[in-house]
Amino acid sequence: SSQTVSGSKLAEPERGTARAAQARPLLAQDPTSEAHTYVYAHRSLGRAATACGAQGEPSRATRGRVQPQGAMAHAAAAPAPGPVLGCPVELHLSFADLKGEDVLTESDPFAELFVRDPRDKHGWTKVGQTAPMRNLHTGSWAEGFDVNFRFEEVQTLLVKVWDHDRNSRHDFLGQASLTLGTVMGAAGQRVTVALERPSTFRSGTSRRGAITVLGEKRSGNDGFLRLHMRAHNLDSKDWGGLGRSDPYYVLQRDVAGSFVSIFQSEYHKSNNSPIWKEHGIPLDKLCRGDLSAQLRIQVFDYDEGSKHDLIGECLCSAQTLLDAAKSGAMLEVRHPPTRRKYQKSSYKNSGQLQVLRAELRASPQARMLDYIAGGTNINMVVAVDFTASNGPPTSTGSLHSLGVYPNQYEAAIAAVGNILQPYDSDGRIAAYGFGGVFRGSTSHSFPLNGITDDPEVQGVPGLLQAYRAALQNVPLSGPTYFAPLLDQVNRSVFNPELSQWAQSYTVLLILTDGAILDMQPTIDRIVEGSSHSLSIIIVGVGSADMSAMHALDADDKRLKASNGRSAARDIVQFVQFSECKNDGEALARRTLAELPAQMVEFFEAHGINPNPPRPAAPSAVVLESTPVSSMPNGSPPQAGLAHASPASAPMAPQMATAVPAGVNLAHAGKTILAQAYQL
Numbered sequence: 001s002s003q004t005v006s007g008s009k010l011a012e013p014e015r016g017t018a019r020a021a022q023a024r025p026l027l028a029q030d031p032t033s034e035a036h037t038y039v040y041a042h043r044s045l046g047r048a049a050t051a052c053g054a055q056g057e058p059s060r061a062t063r064g065r066v067q068p069q070g071a072m073a074h075a076a077a078a079p080a081p082g083p084v085l086g087c088p089v090e091l092h093l094s095f096a097d098l099k100g101e102d103v104l105t106e107s108d109p110f111a112e113l114f115v116r117d118p119r120d121k122h123g124w125t126k127v128g129q130t131a132p133m134r135n136l137h138t139g140s141w142a143e144g145f146d147v148n149f150r151f152e153e154v155q156t157l158l159v160k161v162w163d164h165d166r167n168s169r170h171d172f173l174g175q176a177s178l179t180l181g182t183v184m185g186a187a188g189q190r191v192t193v194a195l196e197r198p199s200t201f202r203s204g205t206s207r208r209g210a211i212t213v214l215g216e217k218r219s220g221n222d223g224f225l226r227l228h229m230r231a232h233n234l235d236s237k238d239w240g241g242l243g244r245s246d247p248y249y250v251l252q253r254d255v256a257g258s259f260v261s262i263f264q265s266e267y268h269k270s271n272n273s274p275i276w277k278e279h280g281i282p283l284d285k286l287c288r289g290d291l292s293a294q295l296r297i298q299v300f301d302y303d304e305g306s307k308h309d310l311i312g313e314c315l316c317s318a319q320t321l322l323d324a325a326k327s328g329a330m331l332e333v334r335h336p337p338t339r340r341k342y343q344k345s346s347y348k349n350s351g352q353l354q355v356l357r358a359e360l361r362a363s364p365q366a367r368m369l370d371y372i373a374g375g376t377n378i379n380m381v382v383a384v385d386f387t388a389s390n391g392p393p394t395s396t397g398s399l400h401s402l403g404v405y406p407n408q409y410e411a412a413i414a415a416v417g418n419i420l421q422p423y424d425s426d427g428r429i430a431a432y433g434f435g436g437v438f439r440g441s442t443s444h445s446f447p448l449n450g451i452t453d454d455p456e457v458q459g460v461p462g463l464l465q466a467y468r469a470a471l472q473n474v475p476l477s478g479p480t481y482f483a484p485l486l487d488q489v490n491r492s493v494f495n496p497e498l499s500q501w502a503q504s505y506t507v508l509l510i511l512t513d514g515a516i517l518d519m520q521p522t523i524d525r526i527v528e529g530s531s532h533s534l535s536i537i538i539v540g541v542g543s544a545d546m547s548a549m550h551a552l553d554a555d556d557k558r559l560k561a562s563n564g565r566s567a568a569r570d571i572v573q574f575v576q577f578s579e580c581k582n583d584g585e586a587l588a589r590r591t592l593a594e595l596p597a598q599m600v601e602f603f604e605a606h607g608i609n610p611n612p613p614r615p616a617a618p619s620a621v622v623l624e625s626t627p628v629s630s631m632p633n634g635s636p637p638q639a640g641l642a643h644a645s646p647a648s649a650p651m652a653p654q655m656a657t658a659v660p661a662g663v664n665l666a667h668a669g670k671t672i673l674a675q676a677y678q679l
Contacts, residue, residue, distance in 0.1 A: 087148070087149045087150075087217060087363055087365040087366040087369055088146060088147075088148055088149070088217075088218040089146075089147055089148075089149045089180075089184065089215050089216060089217050089218060089369075090144040090145065090146055090147075090215075090216045090218050091113065091144065091145040091146075091147060091157075091183070091213055091214065091215055091216075092140070092141075092144055092145075092213075092214040092216070093111050093113070093130065093140070093141050093143075093145075093159060093211060093212070093213060093214075094139065094140035094141070094211070094212045094214070095109060095111070095137075095138065095139060095140070095141075095161065095195070095209060095210070095211055095212070096137075096138045096192075096209055096210045096212070097137060097138060097209040097210060098136075098137045098138070098161065098173055098195070098208065098209040099137075099173070099174075099207070099208045099209055100137065100163050100171070100173060105135055106135040106136055106137050107135075107136070107137060107163040107171075107173065108132045108133060108134050108135065108136075108163055108164040108165075109132065109133055109136065109137075109161050109162065109163060109164070109173060110129060110130050110131060110132040110133070110141070110161070110162055110164050111129060111130045111141060111159055111160065111161050111162075111211075112126065112128075112129040112130075112159070112160045112162070113126070113127045113128060113129070113145050113157065113158070113159055114126050114127065114157070114158040114159075114160070115127055115147055115155055115156070115157055115158075115180070116155070116156040116158070117153075117155065124158065127145045127146075127147060128143065128145050129143075130142070130143045131143065132164035137209070144216075146218070147180065149180055149184060149215075149217075149365065149369070150365070150589075151181070151365050151368065151419070151592060151595065151596055152419065152588055152589045152590075152591075152592035152593045152595070153419070153585065153588065153589055154179055154181070154418055154419055154585065154588070155179060155180040155181070156177060156178075156179055156180075157177065157178055157179065157180055157183075157213065158175060158176075158177050159175060159176050159177075159195075159211050159213070160172070160174075160175045161173040161174055161175065161195060161208075161209075161211065172197065173195065173197070173208050173209070174195035174196050174197040174208030174209065175195065175196065175197070175198070176193040176194060176195050176196065176211045177193075178191060178193050178213065179418075179422065180215070181419060181422045181423070182422045183213050183214075183215040184215050184369060184372065184373075184422075185372060185422035185423040186422070186616075187375075187614045187615070187616055188214075188613070188614060188615055188616020189214065189215040189216065189373060189613070189616075190212060190213070190214045190215070190616040191212070191213055192210050192211070192212040192213075193210065193211055193212075193213070194207060194209075194210055195207075195208040195209045195210055195211050196208060217366060217369050217370070217373070223282075223283050223360055223361055223362045223363055223366070224280045224281055224282045224283055224286075224360075224361055224363055225280070225281045225283060225286055225318055225321070225358060225359070225360060225361075226278065226279075226280050226357060226358065226359050226360075226361050227278065227279055227280075227281060227321065227355070227357070227358050228276070228277075228278035228279075228355075228356040228357035228358070229249070229276055229353055229354065229355055229356060230273070230274060230275040230276065230353070230354050230356055231247060231249075231272070231273055231274055231276075231299065231333070231351055231352065231353055231354070232273050232330070232351060232352045232353075232354060233272060233273060233351050233352065234247050234272040234273070234274075234299060234311050234312075234333065234350060234351035235272075235311050235312070235335075235350040235351060236272060237301035237309040237311060238270075238301065238303075243270070244270045244271060244272050245270075245271075245272055245301040245309075245311060246267050246268065246269050246270060246271075246301055246302040246303070247267060247268060247271070247272070247274055247299055247300065247301060247302070247311060248264060248265045248266060248267035248268070248276075248299070248300055248302055249264075249265050249276065249297055249298065249299045249300070249353075250263065250264050250265075250297070250298045250299075250300065251263040251264075251281065251286070251295060251296075251297060252295065252296040252297075252298065253286065253287060253288075253293065253294075253295055254293065254294040254295070254296070259296050262281075262285050262286060263279070263281050263285075263286075265277070265279065267300075267302040272351070275356075278357065280361070282363070283318070283360070286318060287317070287318050291317060291318040291319040291322070292317050292318075292319055293317060293318070294315060294316075294317060295315070295316050295317055295318065295320075296313055296314070296315055296316075297313060297314050297316060297331070297333075297353065298310060298312075298313040299311040299312055299313065299333055299350075299351065299353075310335065310336075311333065311335065311350050311351065312333035312334050312335045312349065312350035312351060313333065313334065313335075313336070314331045314332055314333055314334065314353065316331060321355050321358040322358045322359070322360070324354075324355040324358070325355040325356070325357055325358035325359070328354075330352040330353065330354055331352065331353040331354075331355070332348075332349045332352060333349055333350050333351040333352060333353055334347075334349050334350060335350050364596035364597035364599075364600050365596045367596070367600045367610075368596040368599055368600055370610035371503065371599070371600070371603065371610045371611075372423055373610070373613040373614065374503070374610040374611030374612060374613060374614065375503065375611055375614050376503040376504065376505060376603075376610070376611075377423070377424060377425050377503070377504045377505070378420055378423040378424055378504075378505050378506075378507060378599075379424060379430075379493075379504060379505070379506045379507070380417065380420045380421070380424060380429045380430070380506075380507050380509065381429070381430040381431075381432070381489055381492075381506060381507070381508045381509070382413060382417070382429060382430070382431050382432070382463060382508075382509045382511075383431075383432040383433065383434055383445075383485050383508065383509070383510045383511070384409060384413075384431075384432070384433050384434075384448065384467060384470075384511050385433075385434065385435055385480065385510075385511055385512040385513050385514075385541070386433045386434060386435045386436030386470075386474055386476050386477070387434075387435035387436075387476060387477065387478035387479065387480050387513070387514070388435075388476040388477055388478050389478065389480075389513055389514055389544075390476060390513050390541075390542075392476070393471040393472070393476075399513055399541055399542050400471055400476075402468065402471060402472070408541045408542065408577055408582060409467070409511055409541055410464055410467070411577075411582065411584045411587075412509075412511055412539045412541065412577055412584065412587060413460065413463060413464060413467070413509070413511070414460055414464070414584060415584030415585060415587050415588040416509050416537065416539075416587070416588055416591060416592065417429065417459075417460040417463060417509075418460055419588050419592060420507055420592075421459055421460055427458060427459045428456040428457065428458060428459075429456060429457055429458075429459065429460070429462070429463050430455050430456050430492070431447065431448040431449065431455060431456070431457050431463050431466050431467070432445055432446060432447060432448060432455060432485060432488075433446050433447075433448050433470055433474060434446070434480075434481065434482075434484070434485050435476070435477055435478050435479065435480055435481070436470075436474040436475060436476055436477055437474060437475040437476075437477045438474055442477045442478070444481045444483075444484035444485060445484045445485040445487075445488045446474070448463075448466040448467055448469075448470045449466045449469075449470075450470070450473070479517045480512060480514055480515070480516045480517055481516060481517060481518045481521075481522075482510065482516050482518060482521075482522040482525070483518045483521035483522050483524070483525050485510070486522065486525035486526065486529065486536075487525060489506070489508050489529070489534070490525060490528055490529050490532060490534075492506075493506045493529070493532045493533060493534045494532055495532075495533065498533060498606070498608070499608070500608055500609065500611070501611065503603070503608060503611070504533060505533045505534075505535070505599050505602070505603075506532075506533060506534050506535070507534075507535050507536075507537065507595065508534065508535070508536045508537065509537045509539065509591075510536065510537070510538045510539070511538075511539045511541055512538065512539075512540060512541065513540070513541050513542040513544060514540075514542070514544045514546065515544075515545075515546055515548045515549055516549070519548070519551070520562055522552065523551075523552070523559050523560070523561060523562075524561045524562055524563075526552065526559055526567065526571065526572060527559055527560070527561040527565055527566070527567045527568075528561075529571060530559075530567040530568040530569050530570075530571050531568045533599075533602055533603075534571060535571050535572075535573070535594075535595055535598045535599065536571055536572045536573070537572075537573050537575075537591045537592070537595075538552065538553075538572065538573070538574040538575075539574075539575055539576075539577055539587065539591065540574070540575070540576035540577060540578075541577050542577075542578070543578055546574075546576055549574050550574055552572045552574055553570075553572050553573055553574040554567065554570055554572065555570060558570070559572075568605075569598065569601055569602065569605070570594075570598070571598055573590075573591055573593075573594050573595075575587060575590045575591050
């Protein structure tokens with residue numbers, strides 16, 4: 001099956017350029033279209049994959065700097081890696097009660113699996129297909145499909161099932177669609193969805209059976225090496241040896257006899273004994289999982305606008321680094337004997353490297369999947385800015401415009417909410433507003449549904465409905481304060497009974513159009529929340545200057561409260577929506593990328609390990625179509641695409657009272673919400 005290669009940017013030794021491999025889709029047309037039919041005589045049932053290189057962008061560490069020249073350019077230009085991307089999972093497919101076209105015999109079904117990567121402009125990518133099963137309407141295919149699970153993205157799966165005919169055109173039996181997050185968040189990581197045939201195909205019943213998708217986390221090289229190093233007494237390279245160096249180091253891996261740069265640290269100005277930052281380097285990228293594979297560490301003197309000078313290098317392996325961290329042994333940095341001074345017997349080294357910390361860790365996403373499989377629940381809380389600076393909702397220029405759908409607030413809510421919702425067992429979201437006039441006075445924490453004792457709504461659709469209803473009932477006011485809201489959230493997430501067998505984690509999403517006026521009280525509440533099972537995502541909406549808000553996103557330095565207490569960990573991620581070009585999928589990737597690490601860090605700090613995987617609940621098929629707001633890119637659902645919910649999620653109770661004909665349920669719901677505000 002084809003694999004999507006993403007994330008890594010490796011420098012080419014000869015050219016000093018960074019390239020990232022990107023998978024090409026196997027089919028130019030949309031696999032959901034009727035034109036996509038198989039003719040056995042012209043297409044085989046084999047698998048294929050193609051990949052091409054794409055010019056990579058410079059890393060944040062090197063952006064805006066003059067790129068180094070010369071033979072060592074590839075080492076100096078190697079970009080620092082981003083977050084550990086994805087976790088490999090294997091998907092298995094089974095089928096039940098297939099409705100075939102053959103009159104006298106059962107079908108010979110085979111399945112194709114496609115995935116829609118939101119970052120791929122080409123749309124659907126074929127992962128692979130199964131071999132046909134002979135004369136079966138219920139069974140399972142033996143093939144497994146390898147995909148890369150990325151928590152922070154909506155990865156839509158499409159399963160197409162065909163009745164194999166060796167002599168003529170294969171008959172299309174139906175298709176089903178769901179998200180990978182829905183599968184991995186379900187009990188037993190198994191979800192059953194209805195198989196339906198779009199109305200564009202020839203006549204027939206829409207229900208064509210059911211497909212079950214089972215996800216399984218793969219064991220492999222999905223961990224990373226946590227590495228923290230410092231240097232001692234490096235050679236001075238500036239001003240003919242009179243000025244101290246600006247050192248950084250480059251990690252390189254031996255590939256077929258030549259070294260390829262895979263990681264570059266930051267540089268330290270005028271410091272021959274620097275302490276570099278701690279970094280996490282994926283094992284697959286570092287050594288392909290082989291701890292004894294040869295590595296090379298090169299130390300350079302950074303020079304602005306000219307060639308970077310090599311200070312020295314040493315050969316080692318990942319195992320060498322692990323051993324050095326335990327024993328305290330130094331690694332000798334020696335310059336190659338290219339000059340006479342380095343050839344003399346009196347030459348010892350050009351400095352030493354000390355490994356302060358080196359340990360192997362599972363990737364945050366893989367570890368997070370272990371917690372979720374064991375029953376850890378992720379709760380979602382959303383807070384929306386109702387201050388007057390957003391503009392009146394009746395105006396088309398307002399950030400809260402009721403005449404625009406979706407407005408920026410709704411797009412951000414849907415982008416983040418649709419990813420988090422599958423990991424919440426009951427699907428209920430606590431929804432608040434702040435800065436609006438609620439029941440006669442300005443409130444900095446009021447329920448969007450108007451019910452103080454029960455601020456939760458059902459899922460993202462319920463959240464969006466409550467938000468629109470609140471806009472019509474709550475006048476905008478101000479100013480912008482976060483502290484009262486954070487007080488309430490801290491009280492709700494504080495759980496003295498949190499234990500090995502009672503695991504939950506809360507994500508607070510705050511959407512605001514400007515900087516806050518209570519910065520220090522807000523920092524005090526964030527420091528308090530850093531000891532709770534809480535992460536905070538702040539999304540800036542609109543084009544106002546919110547540079548001050550970055551102070552809350554303390555990636556490099558822990559926040560400090562007014563009483564001198566430091567935050568236990570970093571729990572805040574701030575992103576301005578305009579920086580993502582108002583792209584909801586890009587926003588979700590940026591805001592949720594750090595969440596797995598934050599969640600795992602909290603549980604491990606409290607000695608809480610993943611529980612054994614939950615058994616799968618009895619299979620349940622959800623036949624209703626996917627809502628438009630839940631589809632990627634906000635596109636309407638394809639005909640016949642089924643929407644799946646985790647098998648563990650409770651079914652909504654049936655209403656005992658019949659609904660009179662002609663009643664507008666949407667209008668009735670808004671009327672009830674309006675009455676709640678008036679109580």
